[in-house]
Amino acid sequence: MTMLMTLIGVVVFVVGLLFSIAWHELGHLSTAKLFGIRVPQYMVGFGPTIFSRHRGETEYGIKAIPLGGYIRMIGMFPPGDDGKIRKRSTSPFRGMIEDARAAAYEELQPGDEKRLFYTRKPWKRLIVMFAGPFMNLILAVVIFLGVLMTFGINTQTTTVGSVSDCVIEAGAETDTCPKNAPDTPAKAAGLRAGDKIVSYDGKPITEWGALQSSIRDSSGPVTLVVERDGERRELQATPIENxxxxxxxxxxxxxxxYVTAGFLGFAPASGIQQQSFPQAVDRMGEIMENGFEALIALPSKVPDLWNAAFAGGERADDSPVGVVGAARVGGEIVTLDIPPSQRVATMLFLVAGFNLSLFLFNMLPLLPLDGGHMAGALWESVRRRAAKLFRRPDPGPFDVAKLMPVAYVVAGVFVCFTLLVLVADVVNPVRLAG
Incomplete structure (x- = not known):
């Protein structure tokens, strides 16, 4: 049964992955068609085609390997300096450029001269390339906010989880009360596990973060209003510095x-809480910030990944995972001993996190990523505006094809990193429990 549930979880994640890819490419497709660019192909996946249908001038299909997708636009790169597509050069770098340029003109038909990607104004090309990652961002935000505001998340609450018996400094070697240690202010005030604090020093309290700040800023006696056994009671407490x-x-x-601050001496209980819209937006901001920091930190993760994959090292909880690892996590989510609603919420969070990663990754200003084409369009716009400002001839479109040697190097680095993550995901996977 566990194996079946795990398989269901994997399938659900793969469906979410395919939808995310299709959603990304739909952004490129819709804006390209909006600006009159001819798009012969819209494909989800790579490798052999397992299904396709022609609708109008575009072939829509699904390929065998669900690791990405693409749309093919006519004229992604401008012709060479002489206006022609040259035959392949014996120079390997020149060959890369000419191969990329030739591929941009595959399936060129009469009338396509005015429907080429590179002939569109830079701001239009910028929109076409940004639309893909932006669709992933939209999906991530909608899922994150939806989950936070409907299912809720496991968070610390204003309910008392436990009350400490005596005053001990944080970071102490033992949590055993020393002889003659004073009772904590919380214990002295009669606070009990299960009490829900609804007011602190006359101010209504609805979330743990605000309560924690109030306690730490306290000096002198305060009044706590708690809910206990369906009734509200007032307790008098005197926070101390600790x-x-x-x-x-x-x-x-x-x-x-560590810091020295006001101290009562109790720990909050955790529970599933729905978030208000402002709370959900704040949490979404934290998630995006953490995602950006994780992207920046990727190079620093390589040594630990290598050790985890080939030296039996421990796999860190925040280690990067690939599609295989994420699918494996999806399988584990379905088997977790948590309420079904929280399994759904966790799976949705996984899909949302994948979409956020797609957005951040594709925004890197490197070819062959969308961000590389965006950077090329922006640079062309700057060149043309500068030429106009200084009354110089129009420099024409920026030839992104000349950066293809760099793109191949970047792609090679990405492939190596992906393979490393794949090996680590197989031999030493990140696990949700155990």
């Missing part, structure tokens, strides 16, 4: 860092 873990500003803690 060495505590540094707050990250959102109710969490900064590992290994």
């Amino acid at each position: 060495k505590v873990a540094k707050s990250d500003g959102d109710g969490g803690y900064v590992e290994g860092e």
Whole structure:
């Protein structure tokens, strides 16, 4: 049964992956057609075609390997300096450029001269290339906000999880109360596990982060209003100064860092809570910031990935995962011992995270990524505006094909990294539990 549920989870993730890819390419397709660019092909996947249909001038299809997708636009690169597509040169770099240029003119038909990608104004090309990643961003935001506001997430609450018996500094070698240690202010005030704090020092409290900040900023006696057994009760407490873990500003803690602040001596309980729209937006901002930081940190993860793949090293929880690893995680999600609604929410979060990664990755200003073509369009716009400003001849379209040698190097690096992640995902996968 577990194997069947795992397989279902993998299939669900793969369907989500294919939809995300198709959604990405739909952004390119719709804007290209909007600007009159001819698009002969719209494909989800790579390798052999397993299904396709022609609708108008475009072939729509699915290929065997669900690791990406593409649309083929006529005239992605301008002709050479002499206006012609040269035969392949014996120079390997020149050959790369000419191969790319020739591929851009495959399936050229009469009347396509005015429907070439490179002939569109830079801002139109920028929109066409940005539309793909932007579709992934839209999908990620919609899923994240939807999950946060409907299913909710596991978060620290204003309900008391446990009350400490005595005052101990954070970072102490033992949590055993030393002899003659004073009771914590929370214990002295009569606070109990299960109490829900609804007001602190006269201010209504609805989330743990605000309560934590209020406690740490306290000095002198305060009144706590708690809900206990269906009734509200007032408790009097006097926070003291103590060495505590540094707050990250959102109710969490900064590992290994400590500050002196107000202290009561209780830990919050965790639970599933729906987020308000402002809370969900704040959380979405944190997710995007973390995603950007993770992208920047990718090169630093290579040594640990290598050790995990080939030296039996421990696979870190924040280690990069590829499609295989993500599919494996999707299979684990379905078998988790959590309510079905939270399995759905976690699976949706996985798909949303994949879409956010697609957006951030494709925004890198490197060919062959969308960001590389966007950078080329922006550079062309700058060149043409500068020429106009200084009354110089129009330099014409920027020939992105000349950057193809760099694109092949970048693609080679990406392939090597992808293979490394694949090996690590197979031999030493990231696991949700255990």
